[in-house]
Amino acid sequence: MSVQERKERERAERERLIVATARELAEQQGWDAVTTRRLAERIEYSQPVLYSHFRGKREIIGAVALEGAAELAAAVRAAAAGASGPRERVTALARAYLDFAARNPAVYDAMFQLDGGLTFAKEDTPEPLKDAFAALLESLGDVAGDGVHPGVFTELFWASLHGLATLTRAERLPPTYAEERTELLVARLAVL
């Protein structure tokens, strides 16, 4: 059955190629430029091949989103691990989150702005998404304060970061004082 195994490997490899190419194209020229025709051309296959891997464009976006969620979780954990006290840890976490959003705008869009057909905060939520939230919870749960549910606190902190990330990138917030806003967020929300 070695032939079949090789085929499966090649198929999996091509699937990774599709996702990587979609991501690359989105980061270079925005998601609007990611059409099935262009994507097919870049991977040097015809359009229908995409549909033998994914149900449609939505699912491709969803795949990029899952990839991003894993990276975001790793970035957040790495930042938190390299900090000394609670305050430094939360600050590092916030910066890492906002930095990820700024450096990977297309991936961040795939996760939170576009419809990738993913379900959140449910039982059937994909593992990487749950894990990304868990990464935030690990560091933020400790600074929720007395009598405050750690999960609820993390949700609020996350929402604030998300608001800053999206409004900044959409040029709804001026880049000036971006650092002040981050520090103020940490100082006020977290109980240190």
Place this chain on the structure above:
Amino acid sequence: MSVQERKERERAERERLIVATARELAEQQGWDAVTTRRLAERIEYSQPVLYSHFRGKREIIGAVALEGAAELAAAVRAAAAGASGPRERVTALARAYLDFAARNPAVYDAMFQLDGGLTFAKEDTPEPLKDAFAALLESLGDVAGDGVHPGVFTELFWASLHGLATLTRAERLPPTYAEERTELLVARLAVL
């Protein structure tokens, strides 16, 4: 010149009809369903008529966004005016903001998620947008705390509200504990 005046009135009236119909259609079936063909059919004119009023679909979205900004400003001011102390005022403001976003999802999207070709936080920012931010600033400036720039504080508070609004509506945050998150936000961010 009464004839010309009548024509101008009719033209302005039709422009309002276009914006109102786009908004209605978007709230009913989402912005994806707002195509130039469907919109034209609903106002009982042909597609090109739309282009004699707006440069394109973007501008129609922008018009809905401006309408929404004016309403949001009014809603925020009304809520703030009806509250007694500082704490009640900020709580009422937050609730009014989130309530507006929840009740007018399509309009909120037009303002902050979609590209309506509007510029923010610049000199040539349309008046309704500046005024909506001003409405927030009026109530939030007082609770920024010592040594904190009221504008920067308002930007942060706004971003947090925006994050809660978008993540909740996109079902990224569970509806449970929505009220707790709001109260926690007010209690922590505002200096009362």
Place this chain on the structure above:
DNA sequence: CTCGATTGTCTAGCGGTGCTAGCATCGATT
């Protein structure tokens, strides 16, 4: 009142989108 000009609206169509039916070719199996 008639007639040309202007204004306004429509029909038809362009190039693009996501997606799919059906055919042809290639390659593993017998």
Place this chain on the structure above:
DNA sequence: AATCGATGCTAGCACCGCTAGACAATCGAG
């Protein structure tokens, strides 16, 4: 070596935003 199923292709559907050009209605001048 012949067969036959898997695989990727060409071609095309219905829809999108947008626009050129034909046509009709209205206006102003003689």
